[in-house]
Amino acid sequence: MKNLRGQELFALIYRLFLVFFFYQMARLLFWLFNKDLIKVDRLSEYFNLSYYGTAFDTTAILYVNAVFILLSIIPLVINTKNGYQKFLFYWYFITNGIAYSLNFGDMIYYRFSQARLTSAAIEVGKHENNLGGIFWNAVLQHPFVVVWFIVVLFLWIFLYKKVKINDEKPKNVIVYFISSIISLCVVTTLVVGGIRGDFKHSTRPINLVDANKHVSNPLQANIVLNSVFSFFRTIGTNNFKLVHFVDEKFIDQEIKPYKLYNREVGSKPNVVIFIMESFGKEYSGAFNKQNNIKDFVSYTPFLDSLGNQSLIFINAFANGRQSIHGMSSVLAGIPSLTDAFTSSPYSNQKIQSIVSVCNDLGYDTSFYHGAPNGSMGFQGFGNILGFKHYFGKTEYNNDNDFDGIWAIWDEPFFQYFAKNMGKKQPFMSTLFSASSHDPFKIPEKYNGKFKKGTLQIHEPIQYTDHSLKKFFETASKQPWYHNTIFVITADHTNQINYPEYQKAMNRFAIPLLFFSPNPKYNLKGVDDRFAQQIDIYPTLADLLGYNKKIRSWGRSLLSDKNEDYMIVNSDAINEQMIIGNYIYIFNGKEVTGIYDKSDLALSKNILSKNLNPKQKLGIEKTKAWYQDYMDRVINRKLR
Structure with missing residues (x-):
């Protein structure tokens, strides 16, 4: 029994180790392909960045392999059967192959985006009618990326097959099941911690921003990250969408996204x-x-x-x-x-x-x-x-x-x-x-x-x-x-x-x-x-x-210009803006509530068809501010 459970766990650890190894290989290829864009002065500096990238790799790998891990250790008496192991093989390489390809696609994509692949790419893709043509054009322009992906994948398959599980039944089914359940509990705990990014007391899982704590130059964060992590971690966080409610002239006049002060200071x-x-x-x-x-x-x-x-x-x-x-x-x-x-x-x-x-x-x-x-x-x-x-x-x-x-x-x-x-x-x-x-x-x-x-x-x-x-x-x-x-x-x-x-x-x-x-x-x-x-x-x-x-x-x-205020925050469902004498509730598309600015409890919605001129202007300002915010964030105009 011990040998059976032991070989199953050893095979699982080995197969996951291969994923970590090939993620580091993808990171190296990514850097070599883009080293003119991401400056790394010394080889030791690169190794330091790749070391810190392991935490982000862990999250990505466990996202992709959570089901594979479960299927590998769940207490089934057919675990060692050739048919079941063949099923695991295909599951492993289909899921990992698709996810791993994102890293190679990013070798090309990064040169245009200057950022790791994120779920924002889905929104970009929605506005393209010729994705197939774009894809094949990228392949033709960068054939060596595809070649490297195929070579690496074949090497991965070759190494995977080096460790096999012998087809045998557990000698003591009860003990086998108990040890399997214990293993499952331990592995589940490790997987949850790995997906979060660490096992420390923390308010949130690691995300893209955390990569910057390990770098001397913000661009190097793209080496620390991997494309699978950046894509998965931003799913569900991208309600950032370009909108168009007003013209730019209105934004310049009413929102005034740029300020200029002239104060003489000694x-x-x-x-x-x-x-x-x-x-x-x-x-x-x-x-x-x-x-x-x-x-x-x-x-x-x-x-x-x-x-x-x-x-x-x-x-x-x-x-x-x-x-x-x-x-x-x-x-x-x-x-x-x-x-x-x-x-x-x-x-x-x-x-x-x-x-x-x-x-x-x-x-x-x-x-x-x-x-x-x-x-x-x-x-x-x-x-x-x-x-x-x-x-x-x-x-x-x-x-x-x-x-x-x-x-x-x-x-x-x-x-x-x-x-x-x-x-x-x-x-x-x-x-x-x-x-x-x-x-x-x-x-x-x-x-x-x-x-x-x-x-x-x-x-x-x-x-x-x-x-x-x-x-x-x-x-x-x-x-x-x-x-x-x-x-x-x-x-x-x-x-x-x-x-x-x-x-x-x-x-x-x-x-x-x-x-x-x-x-x-x-x-x-x-x-x-x-x-x-x-x-x-x-x-x-x-x-x-x-x-x-x-x-x-x-x-x-402190300016003598006595500028108007626009107080902005969100209740995590809607945006809230205080403009002039009113509070406006905005859902990203339309204003759904107007309240007097003294009504901080938002107890009486005075939105009606008969809006006064100030309320109409406030609605336009709310939409204009939101439009400008999205434009500057998405199109990277925050500098």
Whole structure:
């Protein structure tokens, strides 16, 4: 029995090893075919990229081979029969052959798309009436790709046949079945972990953005990836479609996707951005004075005190629902719609952002996050944006301060942040906090120090607020402090206590604060205009005196142009836009609801046939914004 179960498992492992081997061969051929487009300086660098590509290969291989694995180890007494093994052979090579061919097709496709094959190709294909002609034309122009595919496939078949399973029956059927079930449970666990991309505690499986955390140049991410992974991982994420509702003149006049500010700035200020995990506006007293909420309790005493010395926006909204959405919104001005840009087939492109603006101005740029490097997709997306430095758990290099689940505790990591940045000026540094995250724990030494509150999150919010206070105590002693602009906001909201924040739009309500100890920036006061995360990037570009055009759907909150606002976010089903005096609900094709901007609960739909001129214009602006967003994302015009 042991020999029978052992040879079945050995054959399965060997056959899967062959898939890994040939995926690496496809990666090498892909690079050799496109090495003029993807620069790799040293052979050792290529091997490093191919090593990291194994995680993405694993996901792709397990997607394709999940049924084969099940059929190979399911406890059937016919497993070793020649007919059954022949069936497995054909299943293995038909499924793997079709999937594997995507890697070879991409050797050609990449030269035109400059990106790995994704499910977006399906949409492209829908608009082509001559796919057969296009295919054969590509084959005729690149016959060696087809030749290589055939040669590799024959070699694969040859090696597969080197390991065979002998036709025999189990001596003890009961023991055979029990061992088979145990093997099945173990293998299923490994397959699920492999498909996700790792076995660590994580909020999401790896996607295309994660490939960028392993590269020095964003283009090298295409070596780390494989075409099967990029195709499968983007299935269901591509509701990105070109639409046409208005002409370009209307977009230029009403949406104004490019902004230009003319501010004279002497010495360039440093910039420090805090993106605070789950720091909903609900938790902070400074941002709730106008709401008159009965028995309101603030859990951010330091942020409240800092708010008295800052410019705060008390009606600010997040542009997404997850942490990575917050990063793209705050730093690059790209909101998340029903499908997130950061997990879309279009995320790996050049993007103009506050990072690129600062790089253009000669700033030293860095990103800090205390979680294991690459967590949340931050390192990969940070590389796309162009951060010069990334500091995570690896660089912190002291696991004694690790919370055991997510990241380095906020207090010590904030201290590391304060002391490590600013060695070269001017600089722009961003920190993404971590401790105010589920499961909402705080360090043992602080047990009993903070009030429990009514929600689990209240205690860690106070801990992070305390960490922020300690950060400013340390930062105020640094030579760069006086000439620095600080921005504090949240990535998204979290647990809700007060009915005011159960309202649909207020589920996106976040704090937004600009502070500088230097009075020349005049960052003081309370502003009750609607604002959002995507306004941060143009506001900072304005403050830094970046007197060139920037691509931005937000606007500078400090410009004397008094620009109109368009607040954008999504409930994951529809897009939501606040324009002028109304809130518009849009399903990608038409506006299905209009609400007064004071009706944040979206309780009374006033959409009717008798629209007033402002409502009609708002509908046109909603469609125009959506059209421009899709055009810029899909046609890679975000730079």
